[in-house]
Amino acid sequence: AQKITQTQPGMFVQEKEAVTLDCTYDTSDPSYGLFWYKQPSSGEMIFLIYQGSYDQQNATEGRYSLNFQKARKSANLVISASQLGDSAMYFCAMREGSTGGFKTIFGAGTRLFVKA
Amino acid sequence: DVKVTQSSRYLVKRTGEKVFLECVQDMDHENMFWYRQDPGLGLRLIYFSYDVKMKEKGDIPEGYSVSREKKERFSLILESASTNQTSMYLCASRMAGATNQPQHFGDGTRLSIL
Numbered sequence: 001a002q003k004i005t006q007t008q009p010g011m012f013v014q015e016k017e018a019v020t021l022d023c024t025y026d027t028s029d030p031s032y033g034l035f036w037y038k039q040p041s042s043g044e045m046i047f048l049i050y051q052g053s054y055d056q057q058n059a060t061e062g063r064y065s066l067n068f069q070k071a072r073k074s075a076n077l078v079i080s081a082s083q084l085g086d087s088a089m090y091f092c093a094m095r096e097g098s099t100g101g102f103k104t105i106f107g108a109g110t111r112l113f114v115k116a
Numbered sequence: 117d118v119k120v121t122q123s124s125r126y127l128v129k130r131t132g133e134k135v136f137l138e139c140v141q142d143m144d145h146e147n148m149f150w151y152r153q154d155p156g157l158g159l160r161l162i163y164f165s166y167d168v169k170m171k172e173k174g175d176i177p178e179g180y181s182v183s184r185e186k187k188e189r190f191s192l193i194l195e196s197a198s199t200n201q202t203s204m205y206l207c208a209s210r211m212a213g214a215t216n217q218p219q220h221f222g223d224g225t226r227l228s229i230l
Contacts (some may be wrong), residue, residue, distance in 0.1 A: 031215065
């Protein structure tokens, strides 16, 4: 069965430093997609970055990059040069391509605190 | 810009009431979803709809039903509200097809059942 694990309930980082948020997943489907979303205290979920299982390169979007290690089934989010506005909940999610159909499953989330 | 609108940000209801949560998207997306979010549990799928008048149970459908009469609107119904349904409810939509399509979310409804 598909599963997403985020083992860090909370993380602290100093402003302007980089931080890595962990995500491991479990699936038997060779085709899948991995997503990261940000949820500020206001509640809306914001899509950050996507990595496909067949993508050769790690995904990058501005200050966000995804450290994709397929053999270890991990998809860690790296935020470079943290800003105060990065303080939020972060969710890792997975959608299986061939068997998951329409469903996406989410991890429990990591709350990031950026310190000035 | 894409937009998913949920009818209420905050809602307070009493046990036993029938509660309607409405969600409208303006992106002509085929797929729509209802999740509930609880601390430490992430987002759990209640129901989803892959097209008009189509619906499928998610992981926690008990006590809920849905309606999708028009493509842009997906309603979540709590048939007889109970206190354990106090939660944050999130609606999302997505273009059908490729795995790489992200979901677009509304701002959420914080529902309290007293």
